[in-house]
Amino acid sequence: MSEVSSKSFSCEGCGAKLVSCLFCFDCSSLQSISEESDYFSALGISSEFDVDPDLLEEKFQHIASELHPDFYLNSTPQEKRLSERASTLLNQAYDTLKDPFKRADYLMSLKCKNVKWNDRVLPPTFLQEMFTLQEELDEMLENQDQQGLLKMREVLENRFQDLESGLLPSFRMLDSVEEPETVLEKLQMNLNAERYLRRLLDRIKIEETT
Amino acid sequence: MSETIIGIDLGTTNSLAALVNEDGPEIIGPPEDPCMIPSLLSRNGSRWLVGEEAREHLIASPANSVYSVKRLMGRGFEELEEEIRELPYQVEEAQRKLVKIRIGEESFTPQELSSVILSRIKQKAETHLEKPFEKAVITVPAYFDDAQRQATRDAGKIAGLDVVRIINEPTAAAIAYGLDEKKQGYVAVYDLGGGTFDISILELKGKLFKVVATHGDTRLGGDDIDRVLVNLFQKSLLEQYPDLDLEDPSCRQVLRKTAEEVKIALSSSIETEYTLELPDKGISHKRILTAEELNLLLEPLLKRTFESCSKALSDAGLKKSDIEEVVLVGGSTLVPAVRKGVEAFFGRAPHVAIDPYKVVAIGAAIQGHLLAGGRRDFLLLDVVPLALGIETLGGTFSKVITANTSLPAEESEVFTTHVDQQTSIEINIYQGERELVQDCRSLGQFKLRGIPPMKAGFPLVEVSFKVDSNGLLTVSAFEKRSGTEAQIEVIPSHGLTQMEIDAIMEASFEHAVDDFNRRQLIEFQQSAERVFKGIELNWKVAEEVLSENQRLSIRKQMDVVKQTMTTDDAQILKAELDNLGDLTRPLADSAMGRAVLEELQQQNP
Amino acid sequence: MAYSDKVIDHYNEPRNVGSFDKNDDAVGTGLVGAPECGDVMKLQIKVENDQIVDAKFKTFGCGSAIASSSLATEWVKGKSIDEAMSIQNTEIVEELSLPPVKIHCSVLAEDAIKAAISDYKSRNNSETAEG
Incomplete structure (x- = not known):
């Protein structure tokens, strides 16, 4: 089981179980935003790394179509404010969760609230390699070496992909091990x-666009 | 029936209003008199000529006439230097580096001038709709920064409008287009208007219109095409008349007007002949320009738009081939060279089905309809066009909210004090995409006051940047250690303070009374002309049915009316006109005169 | 923002940018990074008789990181190794008036000094042991 289980919210008005902590679809009412409202509960999906992009998109559209300030123009000032705040939170949630890297980072922050471990951990010799790459990049930028830049970009993007594809198995493992610290450290790395x-x-x- | 929220496209060269009614969205007013006016103003004594009636004054009285005021909205004097040199009217520096347009003894902010155009639109729309309204959606270029948006909203306020939403022009166009075509997928809107260029990439998915990236240039548009032509004319004139004074305002207006004509002519033919008429200099300069030559002249301008397109695609993480459709918006996209260029860049023929002049106002009206509760089958999600942030470290720009963040958005940043017992902090707010604040727009300075006195570095002041659904920024601050709300004083760099807006509104209210009288005067003068015409038409009847005395009284009263027509009191004129009506009643009562006079009375109730 | 003139100065004209031969026994090299933002900082010291006679740095990062490392190289010069070891990031924060969001830059500079000294020590201790 996941360490952070998906929270359950009920409507402040009618008491119905909520899909999103921001809105009750049963009695069509905006909910106040509490400390408990996280990005996963805002979008009504369970807090785990494995997110189906189509489901995320569908949930976002469904909830945004109820919360958006466009639909509260003639409402009370309080409802207007709530709609702006809830829409802001929903946008942040969507932007964070649709990007695997941001999603992992956010999930880590939820999972690691009470865990202590080395949060600056890096693969061995990684820093030296980054420094060398930065120096090489400096040189390429100075010489306007477009081909070099293109190649470096490709190499970096592939490495980025590799790291990202390692996230899902690690998060899955995290849910099944007794002592999560070593897995967390690997994820953090x-x-x-x-x-x-x-x-x-x-x-x-930045270089490419200027 | 939902309330009325109209859509207004406040353009650089044309402004127009649309509304959704039973038949769907359309430009307000009958086709022969649509609620659409050129964005031109001319000061005539103490009153404004607006739109078409100002056009002839552009050449006759260039120093009193204003066009392209949108280019000055929310901008500072220093950054406008280059553009001001091109303008035949006088732009001067006002308080806080703001600009004002000087006309005779008076000077006006761009917000006031835009409000005059908006007032006229409002008035025209009210006449056609036969009811007053206040609420409107106004469109702005997507790449307008916060100061330019605020200025637009303030112009609306001064015009007596409740601006319920500001939406981006390309987004408005996408709504009109997308709902019309029921399109899904990525759509690029290429919007080259009179003075601004925008490229927005939207994802149309289900009922969502989601802007994924936007870019542009608020100083690039049809005006610049005209300017390229004006430069060409100037060169050509100087070759033949080396001593000619090209700075002369009326000469500049002639060149500008010809440029517009040449541009329009070359939209439909491969070459055109033009003549530069400068009668007071005895010059009639005839030349030929081909579309081919114009294309070459426009290349550098188009290149700038395609650089923006590339940037937007890259921000969206898309390739050109991902774009399902390219929609053209703005009058300048009627220029064939622009169309060909867009087709070559995107590798597909652009979509041109909807009138590029009207599509923005139509989209704004549809959004107004949604806001009024008239429909909820689509939702527009727009983005922050340019990053918002603060000045840090040696003039570098530190972004707090990045470009293309979905609206509404909020981010916060923590600040602290540098000196013991310091109770206020100054923060400079900027908007832009460059690394140094000197290359970004200054939006204003925020002074945080009321920080509890503590040791330096101890207070934690959390400053929140909120951008609402209109794309407008508000800032609030909170000291976390003491839990006190810090007060914020905003000093806008390029905008008006609430006090200044109030002052303008008060003054314009006084003017409004005056303007009302003048409008009535014109109406009564026109009625009088019609009544005179009717009497002359029926004089034969009068000779039969009226006594000589009666006829004499009518003639006398006609003279009185003529006299009062030259004064400027509408109420007296009305009274005299009524007297004339009484005298002509026996004529109207006669069977032969009735038809004619009835008609006249209908026109003049 | 009322940043101190010092920080602006260090940012606009960073002192001691460059590098020493890292295989030189008199040189200690510290390489540190800030995972929060991806900044990388290299700081090197040159030591004679336990005194730091020269220092160089190269930083890939934001203005605050550059200013912090520039200031760090100025400060360690002329100090003994032990004195340099005692430099605290809070002193850098104070000198440069760094805002809270940039405090990690000063931490990075402190770490870099310590890493450079420890590199120098380990290299020289092992040399003495061998010799």
């Missing part, structure tokens, strides 16, 4: 490495 790679990719992308 992948996420940390992804951030360094992302930084390099961003530099290349």
Whole structure:
């Protein structure tokens, strides 16, 4: 079982069980936003890494079509405010959960609230490699080496993909082991490495668009 | 029946209003008199000529006439330097680097001038709809920054409109197009208007219209095409008349007007002959321009639009081949070179079924209909066009909300003090995509006050940036250690403060009384002309049915009316006109005169 | 934002950018990274008789990270190894008036100093042991 089980919410008005913690589809009412409202409960999906993109999209559309401020123009100021806030949260939830890297990062923050481990962990010699790559990138940018840049981008993107595809098995394992610390550390290592790679990719992308 | 929320496209060259009625969305007013006016203004004494009636004044009295005011909205004096040089009217620096347009002894903010156009649109729409309304959706270019959006909203406010939503022009077009065609997938909207260029990429999925990326250039449009032509004319004139003063306002207006004509002519033919008439200089300069030559001249402009398109595609993580359809919006897309360029860039023929002039207003009206509760079968999700952030470290720009974040959005950042017992912090807010604040737009300075005195670095002031569904930014602050709300004082860099808006509205209310009198005066003058015409037409009848005395009284009263027509008191004119009506009643009562006079009375109740 | 002039100065004109030969026995190299943002920082010291006589750095990261490492190299120069070891990130925060969101940059600079010193020590201790 998942460490963070999907929370259950009921409507403040009619008491019905909620699909999304932001809105009651039974009595069509906006719900107030509590500390308990996380991105998964906002979208009404269970808090695990394995998210079906189609389901995510469907849920988002379904809930957004009820929450959006466009439908509350003539409502009370309080409802208007609530609709803006709920829509903001829903947008953030959707943007975070549709991206595997952000989703993993967010899920880690939920799972690791009370776990202590080395959060700066990286694969061996990784930092040296990143430093060398940054230096090479500097050189390519200076020499306007477009082919070099293109190649580096491809290499980095492939590594990024590799790291990302390792996330799902790790998260699955996390749910089945007794002592999750080692798996968490491995996950954290992948996420940390992804951030360094992302930084390099961003530099290349900025160059491409200017 | 839901309430009325109209859609207004406040354009650089044309402004128009649309509404959804039983037959669907359409431009307000009958086809022969649609609620659509050129965005032109001319000051005539203490009143405004707006739209078509201002057109001839552009050349006759260029210093008193204003066009393309949209290009000045929400902009600062310094950044407009280049554009101001091109304008025949006088733009001066006002408080806080704002701009004002000087006309004679008066000066006006761009917001006020836009509000005059909006008022006229409102008035025209009210006449056609035969009821007053206040609520409107106004469109802006997608790439308008916060200051430009605020300025547009303020213009609406000054015009007495309740601007319930500001939506992006390409998005409005996509709504009109998407609902019309029931299209799904990725759609690119290429919007080249009079003064601005936008590219928006939307994902149409189920009932959702989701903007995934947007880019643009708020200083690129049909005006620039005209400018390219004006430069060409100037060169050609100088070759023949090296000493000619091209800076002369009326000369500039002639060149601009000819440029527009040449552009339109070359939209439908491969070459055109034009003549630059400068009668006061004794010049009549005749030349030929081919469409081919125009294409070459336009290449650099088009290249800039395609750079924006590439950026938007890359932001969306899409390839050109992912785009299902390219929709053209804006009058400038009627130029064949633009169409060919777009086709070559995207590798597919663009969609041109909906009138590119009207599609934005139509989309805004549909959105207005949804907001009024008239339908809920689609939902528009737009994005932040340009990153919002703060100045940090040596003038670098630190993004708080990145571009293309879905609206509404919120992010926060924590600040602290640098000196012991410091109770206020100043934060400079910027919007843009560049790394240094000097290359971004300054939106204003926020002063956080009321921070409890503590040791330096100890307070944790959480500053929240909220962007609402209109794309408008609000900032709030909260000191986390003490739990106190910090007060924020906003000093807009390029906008008006609430006090300034109030002052303008108060002044415009006084003017409104005056304007009302003038409008009535014009109406009564026109009625009088019609009544005179009717009397002359029926004079033969009058000679038969009225006594000589009666006829004499009518003639006398006609003179009185003529006299009062030259004064400027509408009420007196009305009274005299009524007197004339009384005198002509026996004529109207006669069988022969009745038909004619009845008709006249209907026109003049 | 009222950033101190010092930080702007260090950002605009970073001091001591460059590198030493890392195989030189008198040189200690510290390489650290900030996984929060992907910044990488290399800081090197040159030591003579337990005194740091020179320092160089190269940082790939934001302005605050660059300013922090630039300041760190200035500070360690002329200090003894032990003195340099005692530099705290909070001193860097104070000197540069870094905002809370950028405090990790100063942590990075402190870590880099410590890593460089420990590299120098380990290299020289093992040398002495061998020799």
